[in-house]
Amino acid sequence: MSWALDKVIVSGSTARLPLDLSFDGWDGRVFLEIGFGDGGYLAHLASANPTVAVVGMEVCQWCVTKAARRVLSMGLRNVKILRGDARYLMRMCLARGSLDRVILNFPCPWPKKRHAERRVTSPQFVRLLSGYLRPMGVFCLATDVDWYAESAVEFFSAEPGFQVIERTVNPEREYLTKYERKWKREGRDTFSVQVRYVGGAPSAPEEELKIYPEEDLFMEVGFGRELEGSIRSLRDRKGGTEGHMFVFRDVFAGEDGCFLVSAITVDQGFEQHFYVRIYPKGGGYGVKLDPVGHPYRTPAVRMALKEAMGALKVG
Ligand SMILES: C[S@@+](CC[C@H](N)C(=O)[O-])C[C@H]1O[C@@H](n2cnc3c(N)ncnc32)[C@H](O)[C@@H]1O
Secondary structure, eight states: OOOOGGGTBOOTTTOOSSOOOOOTTOOSOEEEEESOTTSHHHHHHHHHOTTSEEEEEESOHHHHHHHHHHHHHTTOOSEEEEESOHHHHHHHHSOTTOEEEEEEESOOOOOSGGGGGGOSOSHHHHHHHHHHEEEEEEEEEEESOHHHHHHHHHHHHTSTTEEEEEEEESOOOSSOOHHHHHHHHTTOOOEEEEEEEOOOOOSSOOOOOOOOOGGGGOEEEOOOSOOHHHHHTTTTOEEEETTEEEEEEEEEEOTTSOEEEEEEEEETTEEEEEEEEEEEETTEEEEEEOSTTOOOOOHHHHHHHHHHHHHHHHO
16 A cells, blocks of 8 residues: 555645644644654544644654554544654744644653753743643643653743643543553553643743745756865855754765755754755756755755855855
8 A cells, every 4th residue: 555644744845834734624723742652642633523633743753654654544634743853843833822732642751860851841841832822722741750740730830821720640531542551551650730821921932943935945056067076075064053053964976966965953952864955957056955854944954055055156
């Protein structure tokens, strides 16, 4: 069976942002699940709420593919899946104030202090949610880690605009996720925390992350010169400004006269690995984002493309 995964998985390099989540029969509501794992809960949520747009965000590529197949095989039309760290994807891809429910099921707790910044739930995340939840929208956390639930309650209680509306030990849930089933088999307790956003400005709003339109990242260079040396000189070149950095790693030449330059960018902590494609066009070269890896069109990505184009100009 061939899978039209791109019907469900959003490509960062080509999607119009913020995402248009509308579909026939949509009631205007949007639910987001962060870290959906094998996608069981995501698919359950979408099939139980066919008039709601359901968005899933997940860092693991294998999980993304598995969940997209599950969604397609169930014939669900109300799901979009984005690969990456939800703490950044939310800012890049969703309209502010558009979420009715945000669900976080059994997040990795990252118990070591030195890994604490990898935890999804944090004071910054709470402020982020206040920008993306609609007033009366709800955040739902389920975890098997008591201190994680406690610290979530603490973070939300400290931010005006949120009310903790439920704290339950071993809640009855209509669908058990893969991890939840595992913890239940092992006899562990589970904890649920639900928080309502009642409205109001966050105490310190999260900075928005600019995303450029696709047209803006397509560059043509009209020089018909022998430029291979200049293109190869991009290797190991770095640049950027505070908060937005890029580095080129390697340059690969293809048989068709194209070059692929591997690049890493970081925007305010959001890291992306992708290729810049330099290809013969007319008498010169064009520079564009290679679609493999689906990078989002952030400021650092734009700087990397401009740097590549600059190298062609001096060739
Ligand atoms: C312990 S698993 C739980 C999976 C699923 N929710 C369940 O209950 O079976 C945590 C999942 O969150 C994903 N994840 C971790 N940090 C994330 C982030 N910042 N954004 C999106 N997904 C994340 C991981 O890749 C992993 O699949």
